[in-house]
Amino acid sequence: MPLWQIDIYPADGQTDREALRTQEEIHELGLHDSLKVDFARGFLVQGDFAHDQAIQLAETLLADSVTERSVVAIAGQDALNEPPGENMTLVNVLPKPGVMDPVAASTIAAARDIGFDVHAVRTLRKYWLSDVDDAMLDSICRRALSNDSIEQVVVGPLEMDQLDVGQPHAFQRVTVPILELEGEQLEKLSRDGQLYLTLVEMETIRDHFISIGRDPTDIELETIAQTWSEHCSHKTLAGRIHYRGPGADGTPEADERQYDNMLKETIFAATQSIRKSLGEDDWCVSVFKDNAGVVTFDDEFHVCFKVETHNHPSALEPYGGANTGLGGVIRDPMGTGMGAKPVCNTDVFCFAPPDTDPRTLPPGVLHPRRVMKGVVSGVRDYGNRMGIPTVNGAVYFDPRYLGNPLVYCGNVGMIPIGMEEKEVMPDDLIVAIGGRTGRDGIHGATFSSAELTSESESLSGGAVQIGNAITEKMVLDVLMQARDRGLYNAVTDCGAGGFSSAVGEMGEKIGAEVWLEKAPLKYDGLTYTEIWISEAQERMVVSVPPESWDELRELCESEGVEAAILGRFAPTGRLQLTYQGHVVGDVSMSFLHDGRPPIIRDAVYHPRPTEAACLPSLDAEGHADVLLKVMGSLNVASKHWIIRQYDHEVQGGSVVKPLVGPQCDGPSDAAVVKPRLQSRRGLVMSCGMNPHYGDFDTYHMATSAIDEAIRNAVAVGADPRQIAILDNFCWGYTDRSETLGSLVRAAIACQDMAMTLGTPFVSGKDSLNNEFSYSDSDGKRQTIAIPPSLLISAMGQIDDVGHAVTMDAKQAGNAVFLIGETKSELGGSHLLLELGISGGQVPTVDQPLAKITFDAMYQAIKNRWVRSCHDLSEGGLAVAATEMAMAGGLGMTLELELFADSGLSATEILFSESNTRFLCEVTPENATAFERHFSESGVTARRLGTIESIENLVVRSADQTLLNVELKTAKQAWLEPLNW
DSSP: OOEEEEEEEEOTTSOOHHHHHHHHHHHHTTSOSSOOEEEEEEEEEEESOOHHHHHHHIIIIISOTTTEEEEEEETTOGGGTOOSSTTEEEEEEEEOTTSOOHHHHHHHHHHHHTTOOEEEEEEEEEEEEESOOHHHHHHHIIIIIOOTTTEEEEESSOOOSSOOOOOOOOOOOOBOOOTTOOHHHHHHHHHHTTOOOOHHHHHHHHHHHHHHTSOOBHHHHHHHHHHHSHHHHOTTTTSEEEEEEOOTTOOTTOEEEEESSHHIIIIIHHHHHHHHHHGGGOOEEEOSSSSSEEEEOSSSEEEEEEEEEOHHHHHHOHHHHHHHHHHHHHHHHHTSTTOOEEEEEEEEEEEOOTTOOGGGOOTTOOOHHHHHHHHHHHHHHHHHHHTOOEEEEEEEEOGGGSSOOEEEEEEEEEEETTOSOOOOOTTOEEEEEESOBOSTTTTHHHHHTSOEETTHHHHSGGGOOOOOHHHHHHHHHHHHHHHHHTOOSEEEEOOTTTHHHHHHHHTTTTOEEEEGGGSOBSSSOOOHHHHHHOOOSSEEEEEEOGGGHHHHHHHHHHTTOOEEEEEEOOTTSEEEEEETTEEEEEEEHHHHHHOSOOOEEEEEOOOOOOOOOOOOOOOHHHHHHHHHHHHTSTTTSOOHHHHTTSOSSTTSOEEEOSEETTTTOEEOSSEEEOSSTTOOOEEEEEEEOOGGGGGTOHHHHHHHHHHHHHHHHHHHTOOGGGOEEEEEEEOSOTTSHHHHHHHHHHHHHHHHHHHHHTOOEEEEEEEOOOEEEEEOTTSOEEEEEOOOEEEEEEEEEESOGGGOOBSSOOOTTOEEEEESOOOSOOTTOHHHHHHTOOOOOOOOOOHHHHHHHHHHHHHHHHTTOEEEEEEOOTTHHHHHHHHHHHHHTOEEEEEOGGGTTSOOOHHHHHHOOOSSOEEEEEOHHHHHHHHHHHHHHTOOEEEEEEEESSSEEEEEETTEEEEEEEHHHHHHHHHSTTOO
16 A cells, blocks of 8 residues: 655745744744755655545645645655755654644545545655754754654655554553562652652552552552542642641741641632522532532523643643643533533643743753743644634743743533533443544653653653544534433543543442443554553543433434443442453552542741832833833733634624724733623633742732732623632642642632632642753752742623723723722832842732722722723733723823822832722713712722823823823833734
């Protein structure tokens, strides 16, 4: 059977855009300043057809006849390898065998649909590089053209005549001798096997198998490791912790607590208390017990929300890691209750600065610019291809994210009332639907629980998954139909740990028999253990009554979705695994889920002592210079390059989008989405995160993040009495008592803030051990730890989306009000970051006042008094006013006389990042009522100025100009850093 190679080039006269992009990236990475690149994308197609049919396949399916030309020949022929110029080296980049290739899979299906006998397809990229020596070529291939985690590089012509699609697996049952192992031997087994279990956990496993008189099989050991991993069991946050930290008044170690389950006794406890206080008005439906948190929405539907992290995979392979991060979190609502329909996505990213000097990169680290582009592309492609709008997010930059970028992805889904519960029944069939199983994602759950090192790329490349959004969309369509027909009793997604976690969790209360040879495979050669723990994407597991199987199978066949019976839920209380009739695993569910020894740790926290910040004396010109620097700083600058790659309009429910204003270029505080087009009721999505504040005190970092998430939602019109929040803790190595103490301190803050505001946590996730270790040029071990990073995601609701408010200034002559108290709180602020000044008081939250302020702001918006509203966050008043005015194409004049008795300098007033503040635009006829409303509520509302037609921001005090900036200049500074 011939192997055809089809190379596709830009047509004559067309720009070779991929070549230009590659040249730019090579230059940006500091690898070569003037390299010439030519590019072609290609397909290796193994099929039983002739040359003229191969040409037909290329022209009708693979190439655009208007903009592209194709070259077709048997693989390896000279016609495919002729250089476009002298002294040019050919580099082929292909997915490694076994790596998911979605384009190839789609090509096979499409080619067969139109009658071509295609056996296998593999995609490739071809680069012709001019005048490079061997050392330079190796560096360019590794750092710019390929990713060694998932791709292979072939320099010169491809010498192959067939595609390797795997060899049949010869069964061999493997046992792991553990009964005689002690101490270091157990630790070595855990490390070498990528189990990432502690010595105590390994000893517990050994003792269990001693008690039953045999060694474990490899699949039993892997199953326990997956189930007990930090990623799946959250054993640190849910562990026993003795905590000592500062008291409420800052007294060192005045707060001493003993937790049996820290997460349950802080964040869970807050939600339980809030729900109890609400009584019959409780609007939480299902919290902390399913794949996503569920709350009420209207008379027919509930709404669910989940945010996950995919950090470690994204560090190794940014595109695939982020791609499957979003794909995985979309499956969480799909696997909640009896299945929810996804309606929108969110994302938050944390990167090292993209202008990092490539020469300073530690070994094993991808350049931040490459990571950023790959992550954004991965999220973009998955969401857009599934037809789900990405409506809200944020991006944060800090050099400490160099070794561990953070990738948070969230999804919101709608589920019919009555479908929020599920129950596996004895003798139900275990059915897998969706994608086939391959080697992608082996050890993903245990890998995600470990520290990254410079060797992680080669050691754990298999932990990276590659997604196929089209397959997941097909699975979603089938699942919704099957749900509405009542064809299954329970569903869950097949994520971390693969079948191991999905089946293990579903069968926890009953038991399960699994026949591993029944799993559909992408290719031959997988061992029974690889089948069981693979994290291949786009798979769901459903619990199907035997009498419903034929109807479900026919439904799946009609939609082109594969379904297979893997076993049954047997009332044995055991997980029994067989392969071709051989028993390869038999573990009791009680040991698997309840046998893990509790984590017992000490936690100590010492906040940084508050030191005064030595502020320079700034005049109007100095304030203007600093404002432009802050506007142009990476954390404040426009993220339009990212935002505009996402589809916000698909499904037709997007109301307030990420960019607002007449030119659609103002940074929105939150998104408003209408999930049911026949209703005017809407969802509000927002987030809050302040990593720099954690350098001072993680308590105030956490309360500030919650405050920011809620005020962003309230700023567009969300009712603060029905906002659900989610926590995502990303931390460093929590085996250190100080690091764990900072995490406990943040959890205590979450409990306090949620209780005071009456805002329940409904779901959450943690990602620990986000550190990167390597040896420097002197052979010394170095570690880069991320800053404590707590993301708070908020989901609010609005009665009528037509009453939503945006942040862009609307009309000259309207009054401008500042709501909330401004304090001397510059610790961790963008002013001091830009000036290179340390110290200052980190922003705090007056929690009772915050609740009153949010309620008062919501009522003012509901009364239709507010034309525009913007929260004050990064950069404080000066940045908020600039963004508000430039988004509306207007100007603003502010007077600061009302701060005369505050004791604050003009610089502090302009750039303080105090919490719980809003900048509001109000028409003159509503100004008096607006001001009276806040006065009666006990909330400070200062009428600072006026919206102007001239596009300048002018700030005065007692006839002295403190700041005067042309907004077009500010806008240019704001757009430039990420205007890629």
